[in-house]
Amino acid sequence: MAERVDTVAILGLGLIGGSLARALRANGFCRRVIGYGHREPSLRRGVELGVIDDFTLDLDEVISQADILVICTPTLVAAEVLAAILPRLQGLARAPVITDAASVKGSLYRAAKAACDGSFPPGLVLGHPIAGSERSGVEASKADLYENHRVILTPVAENDSEAVELVRDMWLATGAEVVEMEVEQHDAVLAATSHLPHVLAYALVDALARSDSSEEIFRCAAGGFRDFTRIASSDPVMWRDIAIANRSALLDAIDLFSEHLGQLREAVAAEDSEGMHATFTRAKAARDDFAAILAQRGQGKQG
Numbered sequence: 001m002a003e004r005v006d007t008v009a010i011l012g013l014g015l016i017g018g019s020l021a022r023a024l025r026a027n028g029f030c031r032r033v034i035g036y037g038h039r040e041p042s043l044r045r046g047v048e049l050g051v052i053d054d055f056t057l058d059l060d061e062v063i064s065q066a067d068i069l070v071i072c073t074p075t076l077v078a079a080e081v082l083a084a085i086l087p088r089l090q091g092l093a094r095a096p097v098i099t100d101a102a103s104v105k106g107s108l109y110r111a112a113k114a115a116c117d118g119s120f121p122p123g124l125v126l127g128h129p130i131a132g133s134e135r136s137g138v139e140a141s142k143a144d145l146y147e148n149h150r151v152i153l154t155p156v157a158e159n160d161s162e163a164v165e166l167v168r169d170m171w172l173a174t175g176a177e178v179v180e181m182e183v184e185q186h187d188a189v190l191a192a193t194s195h196l197p198h199v200l201a202y203a204l205v206d207a208l209a210r211s212d213s214s215e216e217i218f219r220c221a222a223g224g225f226r227d228f229t230r231i232a233s234s235d236p237v238m239w240r241d242i243a244i245a246n247r248s249a250l251l252d253a254i255d256l257f258s259e260h261l262g263q264l265r266e267a268v269a270a271e272d273s274e275g276m277h278a279t280f281t282r283a284k285a286a287r288d289d290f291a292a293i294l295a296q297r298g299q300g301k302q303g
């Protein structure tokens with residue numbers, strides 16, 4: 001296939017950026033992929049592993065060389081990186097298209113407007129791949145991470161349609177399915193389906209780890225505990241950033257869940273067998289439907 005662009009730059013070469021770099025190099029979307037970051041060792045490792053062609057620690061250099069900049073740092077850092085990039089684009093004859101992979105979109109939307117005197121930059125297309133793992137760093141990256149997974153783009157009216165098309169094509173080249181959503185809807189949906197489950201897993205593991213009988217508890221724990229808590233091994237910095245950036249939607253999701261858990265607690269206390277059975281039956285049906293959706297998308301093994 002003919003290369004769609006010359007150079008894609010990954011800003012923050014970890015699991016998500018490294019996996020994108022590998023996929024783009026594997027499928028020939030661009031002639032080369034370069035990395036930018038604040039730590040030379042992981043970028044050097046990226047070259048050694050064949051994840052990127054080259055790297056720089058200089059933001060001006062990466063802006064001048066790339067056709068697309070993809071910000072793949074933790075969410076709060078992504079807002080800072082964006083605020084550092086946007087003023088540098090003013091007056092450039094040819095500015096790169098900018099996109100990102102951060103887990104929260106509203107905070108970046110606001111950061112972009114703040115950096116541009118209240119107007120949204122047309123060449124910035126916010127995005128989020130709904131694929132990942134509890135592992136982080138470039139060593140964990142893999143070329144097929146996005147295959148059969150969704151990528152959500154949250155374009156706005158101010159966006160340049162060619163920039164949106166280019167970012168869409170980039171993700172399609174990784175084997176992902178690209179869908180569009182409003183910024184606010186994205187953050188509410190992800191708070192419920194991703195951010196809340198991570199908070200619950202962290203809370204459960206922390207509560208049990210701090211109990212007097214924690215040693216015995218972990219020794220006796222098996223598959224159910226492992227499946228429910230895998231994501232509590234995720235990077236604490238990444239999840240702290242997400243909780244801060246999506247505070248309002250996450251609080252709504254926690255409140256909804258707390259109310260539901262309270263009702264279930266009452267049913268357990270009252271030995272309300274009908275109430276418990278109804279809840280478990282509804283949940284099983286919904287989970288089984290979800291497993292069928294995953295299987296249809298070719299993600300059955302993880303479902």
Ligand SMILES: NC(=O)c1ccc[n+]([C@@H]2O[C@H](COP(=O)([O-])OP(=O)(O)OC[C@H]3O[C@@H](n4cnc5c(N)ncnc54)[C@H](O)[C@@H]3O)[C@@H](O)[C@H]2O)c1
Nearest residue numbers: 012013014015016037038073074075102103132133136137
């Ligand atoms: N891990 C997941 O499952 C997942 C899935 C979808 C989206 N995301 C989002 O993608 C982003 C990256 O996540 P990840 O799992 O790849 O994390 P990661 O820790 O593997 O990678 C983050 C990279 O950013 C770099 N970085 C940190 N501060 C920087 C700075 N100031 N300047 C430049 N680079 C900097 C780090 O050195 C690291 O290489 C996050 O915003 C995360 O919320 C993660």
Ligand SMILES: O=C(O)C(=O)C[C@]1(C(=O)O)C=C[C@@H](O)C=C1
Nearest residue numbers: 103129130131132133134194231
């Ligand atoms: O599979 C995992 O371990 C993930 O945490 C991936 C996951 C998710 O919650 O599904 C995590 C954060 C993202 O922003 C998108 C995907």
